[in-house]
Amino acid sequence: MIRRWVLLALALLAFFAAAVLWLNLRGEEGIPADARPIAGTPAQIERGAYLARAGNCVTCHTQRGGAPYAGGRGLATPFGTVYASNLTPDDETGLGRWSPAHFWRALHHGRSYDGRLLYPAFPYPDMTRATRADSDALYAYLRSLPAVRQANLPHALQFPYSTQAALAVWRALFFRAGVYEPEPGQSAQWNRGAYLVRGLGHCGACHGGRNFLGATPQGGLSLGGGLIPMRNWYAPSLNAVDQAGVADWSVEEIVALLRTGIAPRGSTLGPMADVVLRSTQYLNDADLRAIALFLKTLPQEGPREASAKPPDPAQRRLGALRYEKHCAGCHGENGEGGRSAAGRLLYPALARNRTVTMEPPANLVRVIVHGGFLPATEGNPRPFGMPPFAQTLDDTEIAAIATFLRSSWGAAASPVPAQEVARFRGGVAD
Amino acid sequence: MPSSFAPLGVAILLSALAGAHAAPLPDTLAQRVSACTVCHGKEGRAAPDGYHPRIAGKPAGYLYNQLVNFRDGRRRYGPMVYLVDHLGDDYLREIADYFAALDLPYPPPPVPNAPAALLRQGEALATQGDPARRLPACTACHGTALTGVAPAVPGLLGLPADYLKGQLGAWTNGQRRAHAPDCMADVANALRPGEAAAVATWLASRPVPQPSRAAAALPEAPPQRCGSMPP
Numbered sequence: 001m002i003r004r005w006v007l008l009a010l011a012l013l014a015f016f017a018a019a020v021l022w023l024n025l026r027g028e029e030g031i032p033a034d035a036r037p038i039a040g041t042p043a044q045i046e047r048g049a050y051l052a053r054a055g056n057c058v059t060c061h062t063q064r065g066g067a068p069y070a071g072g073r074g075l076a077t078p079f080g081t082v083y084a085s086n087l088t089p090d091d092e093t094g095l096g097r098w099s100p101a102h103f104w105r106a107l108h109h110g111r112s113y114d115g116r117l118l119y120p121a122f123p124y125p126d127m128t129r130a131t132r133a134d135s136d137a138l139y140a141y142l143r144s145l146p147a148v149r150q151a152n153l154p155h156a157l158q159f160p161y162s163t164q165a166a167l168a169v170w171r172a173l174f175f176r177a178g179v180y181e182p183e184p185g186q187s188a189q190w191n192r193g194a195y196l197v198r199g200l201g202h203c204g205a206c207h208g209g210r211n212f213l214g215a216t217p218q219g220g221l222s223l224g225g226g227l228i229p230m231r232n233w234y235a236p237s238l239n240a241v242d243q244a245g246v247a248d249w250s251v252e253e254i255v256a257l258l259r260t261g262i263a264p265r266g267s268t269l270g271p272m273a274d275v276v277l278r279s280t281q282y283l284n285d286a287d288l289r290a291i292a293l294f295l296k297t298l299p300q301e302g303p304r305e306a307s308a309k310p311p312d313p314a315q316r317r318l319g320a321l322r323y324e325k326h327c328a329g330c331h332g333e334n335g336e337g338g339r340s341a342a343g344r345l346l347y348p349a350l351a352r353n354r355t356v357t358m359e360p361p362a363n364l365v366r367v368i369v370h371g372g373f374l375p376a377t378e379g380n381p382r383p384f385g386m387p388p389f390a391q392t393l394d395d396t397e398i399a400a401i402a403t404f405l406r407s408s409w410g411a412a413a414s415p416v417p418a419q420e421v422a423r424f425r426g427g428v429a430d
Numbered sequence: 431m432p433s434s435f436a437p438l439g440v441a442i443l444l445s446a447l448a449g450a451h452a453a454p455l456p457d458t459l460a461q462r463v464s465a466c467t468v469c470h471g472k473e474g475r476a477a478p479d480g481y482h483p484r485i486a487g488k489p490a491g492y493l494y495n496q497l498v499n500f501r502d503g504r505r506r507y508g509p510m511v512y513l514v515d516h517l518g519d520d521y522l523r524e525i526a527d528y529f530a531a532l533d534l535p536y537p538p539p540p541v542p543n544a545p546a547a548l549l550r551q552g553e554a555l556a557t558q559g560d561p562a563r564r565l566p567a568c569t570a571c572h573g574t575a576l577t578g579v580a581p582a583v584p585g586l587l588g589l590p591a592d593y594l595k596g597q598l599g600a601w602t603n604g605q606r607r608a609h610a611p612d613c614m615a616d617v618a619n620a621l622r623p624g625e626a627a628a629v630a631t632w633l634a635s636r637p638v639p640q641p642s643r644a645a646a647a648l649p650e651a652p653p654q655r656c657g658s659m660p661p
Contacts (some may be wrong), residue, residue, distance in 0.1 A: 063503070064501075064502055064503030065501075065502030065503040065504060066503075261516075273515075273516045274515075274516065277516045330455065330464070338455045339454055339455065340454055340455060340456070340457035341454040341457075342457065344457060346455050346457065346461070347455070370508075370509065370512045371465060371468075371509075371512065371513060372512055372513060372515070372516070373465065373513065373514070373515075373516055373517055374516070375516035376516060376517045376518040376521050381518065381520065381521060382459070382462060382521055382524070383462075383516075383517075383521075384461075384462055384465075385462065385465035385513065386465060387464065387465040387466070387467075387468035387469070388468070388469070388509045388512065388513065389468070390509060391469060391482075391509070392468060392469075
């Protein structure tokens with residue numbers, strides 16, 4: 001009797017393992033026997049350089065102050081730290097021995113040169129949507145870089161996330177390889193935008209949010225917003241009129257934001273400033289317009305019903321006092337923003353500002369605590385900045401300012417308790 | 431449908447009110463660097479909190495090196511890293527030049543609450559070093575008046591003792607680095623327990639001379655080669 005149960009359990013285990021194995025390998029073509037490193041054509045290299053920017057590969061694959069693309073930067077996750085690898089063509093430590101087929105297998109299937117499964121901190125669940133031609137161009141560009149000998153750092157992940165078996169189960173649950181399929185009812189321009197947003201641009205990696213196992217919802221197609229794990233910035237929803245939806249923005253406004261980091265109704269700080277600085281500012285007009293067109297057509301949820309409880313009058317009073325002292329000089333007595341005599345917007349309006357009223361108030365808290373400059377782009381090379389107030393104001397005062405802003409000039413968002421400031425102010429900087 | 435026009439009317443009214451009240455702000459570098467002076471004090475002359483260093487009047491090359499060092503990971507101080515993370519070399523140089531060009535009077539330093547022996551030890555180290563250990567005097571590189579040397583050696587006066595101690599400590603644990611060869615790391619690592627505190631306390635007790643400008647050049651060649659000094 002016991003033997004029968006053991007046999008049944010073993011059979012189930014074998015079936016489960018086989019299913020996971022099949023789900024991990026399906027669709028893979030295998031590496032051809034004659035696959036070897038090749039140099040790309042000049043056109044491929046040029047195209048690949050552009051695509052590497054579209055994918056913002058350099059940000060993760062470069063250590064602060066290190067050689068570009070030589071890896072070593074740690075990406076903190078709730079499961080431990082994943083270190084980005086060396087993408088330069090060094091034989092020992094980089095992609096020197098990789099063929100285009102190996103590179104395709106990594107980008108499209110999430111498996112490395114030696115066959116090991118890659119962690120999805122490398123956003124291959126998004127990049128799988130890139131075409132083989134684009135993969136080959138990226139490969140050609142990376143091979144054209146100077147080789148840097150810099151050994152990859154071993155990931156520092158907790159058990160069981162550190163095992164290939166756990167990763168295989170994760171992939172079986174959440175990863176499907178597949179190139180972007182154009183939507184037949186949409187224009188070529190719309191499809192180009194969708195291809196960039198959902199593929200190399202991997203916008204959903206932050207804007208999609210993540211579940212408790214670190215997977216993006218809706219098969220990675222969500223752009224519905226989420227707190228970026230460990231960094232504590234909130235990537236706002238592109239599907240919500242009261243977050244970062246741009247359905248009512250003009251194409252020109254969206255293009256301006258992505259190209260310069262500043263637009264009439266918004267500007268970028270935090271991780272999105274990185275994206276503008278190292279990625280989108282370099283995209284050509286046609287691609288930026290395609291992205292804008294696609295983002296404009298995303299379905300939009302209306303503003304959430306204001307069910308906020310009214311703020312504590314004492315907290316609001318403290319907030320008003322601190323606002324007057326520390327903020328009004330730049331943002332205006334009535335939150336109208338600061339303009340130059342020529343009418344140039346130097347400091348954003350805080351009245352009717354979506355970052356102010358957004359749920360959760362993570363970005364509002366982080367901007368007050370840490371400050372920051374907008375990215376210095378070609379279109380905005382001398383940006384204005386916000387001072388950090390971490391050392392001037394305590395959590396109670398920052399919470400009071402946030403609460404004051406969220407209940408002023410027509411806004412009716414929920415008050416921010418000091419504990420929320422404590423929760424959102426921390427986070428990994430790198 | 432008069433109601434659908436109401437929000438538009440309100441918006442126009444609000445912007446008209448806002449336009450009437452808001453005084454224009456100057457589109458200048460001085461306005462841009464107000465993000466810096468919340469911590470570094472008005473015009474960058476150090477804040478009363480006893481930690482943040484003055485940046486006004488320090489040599490431009492030194493300030494520029496520090497801004498780049500924060501951005502590129504050689505100095506690890508979160509608030510500065512956040513602030514300069516997305517800025518380019520040209521803009522950082524412009525910011526450095528702005529603060530370097532300021533020459534401001536400084537109030538006399540607070541009277542140090544420290545034993546006379548400690549101050550004597552600090553003065554001896556700062557002005558003579560310890561030749562037996564080949565420990566250079568501060569003055570050998572930072573100038574006889576300790577106001578720094580153009581273009582990249584900072585002055586050491588007008589800085590809080592806690593800041594100076596913090597920097598010497600940061601050099602020993604890798605939180606602060608400079609371009610190689612990192613001569614200050616060698617100096618900081620050669621200090622014996624208590625010596626950093628003695629030097630910092632004495633330096634912080636010295637008044638900032640007027641003018642506080644960095645010397646144009648050192649009278650003698652510096653005792654060490656430093657990566658942040660042009661050869």
